[in-house]
Amino acid sequence: MKKYTEMNHDELLALKKELDxxxxxxxxxxxxxxxxRGKPSNAQLDLSMEMMDVLKGDSNLKCETGVDxxxxxxxxxxxxxxxxxxxMSEVDPEHIIIYGNSSLNVMFDSIARSMTQGVMGNTxxxxxxxxKFLCPVPGYDRHFKITEFxxxxxxxxxxxxxxxxMDMVEKLVSEDDAIKGIWCVPKYSNPQGYTYSKETVERFxxxxxxAPDFRIYWDNAYSIHHLYDDNQDFLVxxxxxxxxxxxxxxxxxxxxxxxxxxxGSGIAAVAASKANLDDFRNYMQIQTIGHDxxxxxxxxxxxxxxxxxxxxxxxxxxxxxxxxxxxLDTLDKELGGLGIGEWTKPHGGYxxxxxxxxxxxxxxxxxxxxxxxxxxGAGATYPYGKDPKDSNIRxxxxxxxxxxxxxxxxxxxxxxxxxxxxxxxx
Amino acid sequence: MKKYTEMNHDELLALKKELDxxxxxxxxxxxxxxxxRGKPSNAQLDLSMEMMDVLKGDSNLKCETGVDxxxxxxxxxxxxxxxxxxxMSEVDPEHIIIYGNSSLNVMFDSIARSMTQGVMGNTxxxxxxxxKFLCPVPGYDRHFKITEFxxxxxxxxxxxxxxxxMDMVEKLVSEDDAIKGIWCVPKYSNPQGYTYSKETVERFxxxxxxAPDFRIYWDNAYSIHHLYDDNQDFLVxxxxxxxxxxxxxxxxxxxxxxxxxxxGSGIAAVAASKANLDDFRNYMQIQTIGHDxxxxxxxxxxxxxxxxxxxxxxxxxxxxxxxxxxxLDTLDKELGGLGIGEWTKPHGGYxxxxxxxxxxxxxxxxxxxxxxxxxxGAGATYPYGKDPKDSNIRxxxxxxxxxxxxxxxxxxxxxxxxxxxxxxxx
Numbered sequence: 123m124k125k126y127t128e129m130n131h132d133e134l135l136a137l138k139k140e141l142d143x144x145x146x147x148x149x150x151x152x153x154x155x156x157x158x159r160g161k162p163s164n165a166q167l168d169l170s171m172e173m174m175d176v177l178k179g180d181s182n183l184k185c186e187t188g189v190d191x192x193x194x195x196x197x198x199x200x201x202x203x204x205x206x207x208x209x210m211s212e213v214d215p216e217h218i219i220i221y222g223n224s225s226l227n228v229m230f231d232s233i234a235r236s237m238t239q240g241v242m243g244n245t246x247x248x249x250x251x252x253x254k255f256l257c258p259v260p261g262y263d264r265h266f267k268i269t270e271f272x273x274x275x276x277x278x279x280x281x282x283x284x285x286x287x288m289d290m291v292e293k294l295v296s297e298d299d300a301i302k303g304i305w306c307v308p309k310y311s312n313p314q315g316y317t318y319s320k321e322t323v324e325r326f327x328x329x330x331x332x333a334p335d336f337r338i339y340w341d342n343a344y345s346i347h348h349l350y351d352d353n354q355d356f357l358v359x360x361x362x363x364x365x366x367x368x369x370x371x372x373x374x375x376x377x378x379x380x381x382x383x384x385x386g387s388g389i390a391a392v393a394a395s396k397a398n399l400d401d402f403r404n405y406m407q408i409q410t411i412g413h414d415x416x417x418x419x420x421x422x423x424x425x426x427x428x429x430x431x432x433x434x435x436x437x438x439x440x441x442x443x444x445x446x447x448x449x450l451d452t453l454d455k456e457l458g459g460l461g462i463g464e465w466t467k468p469h470g471g472y473x474x475x476x477x478x479x480x481x482x483x484x485x486x487x488x489x490x491x492x493x494x495x496x497x498x499g500a501g502a503t504y505p506y507g508k509d510p511k512d513s514n515i516r517x518x519x520x521x522x523x524x525x526x527x528x529x530x531x532x533x534x535x536x537x538x539x540x541x542x543x544x545x546x547x548x
Numbered sequence: 549m550k551k552y553t554e555m556n557h558d559e560l561l562a563l564k565k566e567l568d569x570x571x572x573x574x575x576x577x578x579x580x581x582x583x584x585r586g587k588p589s590n591a592q593l594d595l596s597m598e599m600m601d602v603l604k605g606d607s608n609l610k611c612e613t614g615v616d617x618x619x620x621x622x623x624x625x626x627x628x629x630x631x632x633x634x635x636m637s638e639v640d641p642e643h644i645i646i647y648g649n650s651s652l653n654v655m656f657d658s659i660a661r662s663m664t665q666g667v668m669g670n671t672x673x674x675x676x677x678x679x680k681f682l683c684p685v686p687g688y689d690r691h692f693k694i695t696e697f698x699x700x701x702x703x704x705x706x707x708x709x710x711x712x713x714m715d716m717v718e719k720l721v722s723e724d725d726a727i728k729g730i731w732c733v734p735k736y737s738n739p740q741g742y743t744y745s746k747e748t749v750e751r752f753x754x755x756x757x758x759a760p761d762f763r764i765y766w767d768n769a770y771s772i773h774h775l776y777d778d779n780q781d782f783l784v785x786x787x788x789x790x791x792x793x794x795x796x797x798x799x800x801x802x803x804x805x806x807x808x809x810x811x812g813s814g815i816a817a818v819a820a821s822k823a824n825l826d827d828f829r830n831y832m833q834i835q836t837i838g839h840d841x842x843x844x845x846x847x848x849x850x851x852x853x854x855x856x857x858x859x860x861x862x863x864x865x866x867x868x869x870x871x872x873x874x875x876l877d878t879l880d881k882e883l884g885g886l887g888i889g890e891w892t893k894p895h896g897g898y899x900x901x902x903x904x905x906x907x908x909x910x911x912x913x914x915x916x917x918x919x920x921x922x923x924x925g926a927g928a929t930y931p932y933g934k935d936p937k938d939s940n941i942r943x944x945x946x947x948x949x950x951x952x953x954x955x956x957x958x959x960x961x962x963x964x965x966x967x968x969x970x971x972x973x974x
Binding site: 172190194380409 | 657
C-alpha cells in the first residue's frame with residue numbers, strides 16, 4: 123500500500139470515506155474492551171492460585187530464624203524473603219528491605235521522606251525553593267504523578283533504545299543541584315520496552331551530581347518479565363556498578379512481585395547501600411510496626427528461589443507472548459509502510475509504545491473510545507500529562523483475552539488510519 | 549504491713565537488707581521474661597489459624613461487587629471489608645477507607661500528608677514556623693514518636709479516669725492555632741486502660757479550635773478488646789457527636805484488626821467525614837495502586853460480621869483475663885497499702901499503668917532488667933521519653949505464659965519495693 127504521506131488530496135478523501143464506513147461498522151458492534159493498564163489477565167492470576175494453599179491452618183508459621191511471622195517484630199523483612207527478592211534484584215540480602223504490597227508506595231514514601239526529613243542528613247526538600255526531577259519520556263505515568271503531587275518540577279529527557287539521553291542527563295545533573303532524582307524503568311521500560319544498555323548503566327553509575335542528595339530511582343519492575351526464553355534483554359546490575367564507580371549511595375532499586383504473584387497482594391522491596399537503607403529504616407521504624415510477614419512467608423514457600431520465580435515467569439510469558447505478537451502482527455500488517463506510525467517490539471515487560479503522526483495521539487485515543495476501546499490516556503506517558511508532540515500512545519495487551527485483543531487491535535489500527543488521514547487532509 | 553512511707557530509717561534499712569537478699573536469689577534464677585510490648589501471645593494467635601484456610605486455591609476470590617480481589621483496582625477497600633470495619637468502628641461503610649496492615653502507618657501518613665499537602669486546603673504544616681500537638685499523658689509511645697519525628701512540638705495534657713483534662717484541652721485548642729491535633733486512645737487507653745467518659749467525648753466533639761486544620765487523632769485500637777463480658781466500658785461514638793455539634797470534620801478515627809487477627813497481617817481502616825476521606829484518598833491514589841484486597845477478603849470471610857468479631861474477642865479475653873488478674877492480684881497482695889505505688893485496673897485493652905513514687909520508675913525498670921525481666925522503658929509513655937515525675941511504668945501482661953508472667957510480676961513488685969526503700973532512705 124502507498125504511504126499515506128505520499129497520497130494526494132483526492133486519494134486521502136477516498137480513503138477517508140472508506141475508513142469512515144469501516145469505523146461505523148465497528149462502532150455498531152458496541153465493543154467494551156480495555157487496553158489501558160498493565161493488568162495481568164485472569165489466566166495469569168490463575169497461575170498463582172496454589173499460593174493460597176501454602177500457608178494452612180496447621181502450618182508452621184515461623185521464619186527460618188524462628189520468629190513467629192504471625193506476631194509483631196522484624197521491621198525490614200524475614201531473611202528468606204530478603205534472599206528471594208535479593209536474588210530477583212541481583213544484590214545481597216543485606217542490601218534489601220522488604221516492604222508491603224506495593225513498590226510504588228515505597229517510591230512515594232521515599233519522595234515524601236526526602237521532602238520532610240531530607241536524604242542522608244541533607245536539607246529536607248520542603249525547605250528548598252526548588253526541587254527538580256529528570257523524567258525520561260515517554261515514561262510511567264504513576265512516577266510522574268508522584269513528583270507532580272509534591273510540587274517537584276519535572277524535566278523531560280528523551281528516551282532512546284539504549285536508555286535516556288545520557289549526554290543530557292550528565293550535563294543537567296552535574297550543573298544543577300536542584301535536580302534531586304531521575305525516574306528510571308531500566309528494563310523493558312514502560313512504555314517502550316527498551317532495556318538500558320551497558321554503557322547507559324555505567325554512565326549512570328559514574329554520574330557526578332551537583333546535589334549530594336541526588337538519587338536514581340531505579341524501578342526494576344520488569345526484571346524477570348521476559349516474553350521469550352531465547353531472546354531476552356540483559357540489564358547490567360547498577361548497585362554494583364555504583365560501588366565500583368565510588369558512588370555507592372547513588373541509587374535506590376525498587377522491585378516487587380506485583381506482576382509475578384498477585385497485583386495488590388505481592389511483596390515489594392528496595393535495594394540500596396547500607397547508608398541509604400538506614401535512611402529508609404529510620405523512617406520505617408516510626409511509620410509502622412512492620413509489614414505483612416505472613417505474606418512474605420507465603421511468597422517464599424510458593425516460589426522457593428530464583429529458579430522457582432523464573433519457572434513461574436515462563437508460564438506468564440506463555441500467556442503474554444501471543445498477545446504481544448497478535449498486536450505487533452496487526453500493527454505490521456495494517457500499518458506497516460504507511461508512514462503514519464512507529465512502534466516498539468519489546469522482548470518483555472507489559473507495554474508496546476506507539477508513536478503516531480504529530481498531533482494525532484489524543485484524537486486516536488478519543489476515536490478508539492468512541493468505538494468502545496479504552497486506551498491509556500494520550501499524554502499520560504509524559505509529565506503533567508503533556509506530550510509535546512501529542513504522538514505517544516501506550517498499548518497494554520496483557521489484560522484482554524486473545525479474542526478481545528484481536529478486536530481491540532483492529533479498532534486501534536483503524537483509528538490510527540482515520541485520524542492520520544484527517545490530519546493529512548488538514 | 550506498714551506503709552513504707554511511715555517507716556523510720558532503721559526499719560527501712562532492715563527491710564532493704566531483706567529485699568536485697570530476695571533480689572539476689574531471684575537474679576540467680578537467670579530469668580529472661582518480657583512484659584514490654586502489647587504483643588498477643590501464641591495462644592491468642594492460634595485462635596486465628598483457621599483464617600489461613602478461608603482462601604483456598606479453588607476459592608472464588610471476587611468481592612461482592614464482582615471485582616477480582618487478585619488484581620489491581622478498588623483503591624479504598626472492598627465493600628464487605630468497609631462494612632465489617634464500619635461495624636467495628638460504629639460508622640457507615642461510606643465513611644470508611646480500608647488500608648493495609650497497620651493503622652499506625654495510616655496515622656503516620658496522615659501527619660506526613662498534613663506536613664507536605666496540608667489538611668483540606670490549609671497551609672502545609674512544613675510551611676509553618678511552629679506546629680504543636682496535644683499529648684494526653686501517659687500515652688502511647690508510638691504516637692509520640694511520630695510527632696517527634698516530624699519536629700512537632702508536643703504539649704503534655706494530664707489524663708484522668710474520664711479522659712484528658714478537657715479544661716486544658718479546650719483552653720489550649722481555642723487559643724493557639726499552632727495546635728493541629730491531639731493523640732487519643734479513647735477506649736481502654738494505652739497505658740492506663742481508661743475509657744473516655746460521655747462528657748469527655750461530647751466536649752471533644754464541641755471543641756472550637758483556633759486552627760481550621762486541627763484534628764482529633766482518635767486511635768480506637770481497643771474498641772472491642774474487652775476483658776469481661778459483663779463489665780465492659782462504653783465509649784460514645786465520636787463521629788456522630790461531631791456531626792451533631794456541627795464539627796463533622798474534626799476527627800479521624802483509626803482502627804485495625806492487628807490484635808484481633810494477626811499483628812502485622814491484619815487490616816486497618818480510617819473513619820471520617822467525606823471531606824476528610826477525600827483528603828485521604830487524594831493522597832492514597834498517588835501513593836499506591838491499592839492495598840491487599842485478598843487479605844481484606846480473608847478477614848471478611850473469616851469473621852463474617854460484628855457478631856463474629858465479638859465471638860472471637862471473647863476467646864481472646866479468656867486468654868488475657870487470667871493474665872491481667874494475676875498481675876493485679878500480685879500488685880494488690882504485694883504492694884497494697886505500702887504507699888509506694890498506684891495502678892490501674894482496666895476492663896480491657898492491653899496494659900496496666902503503674903505509678904511509683906516520684907523518681908523511681910527508671911530505677912525500677914533497670915532493676916527488673918538486671919533480674920531478667922524486660923519492661924517498657926520508663927519515660928516511654930511520655931513525649932520525648934521524658935516522664936517529668938519519673939514515676940510511670942507500663943505493664944504489658946499479654947505475651948508471657950501465665951507461669952512466666954507470675955515470675956515476672958514477682959520480680960516487678962520486688963523491684964518496686966527495693967527501689968522505693970532506696971528512695972526513702974535518700
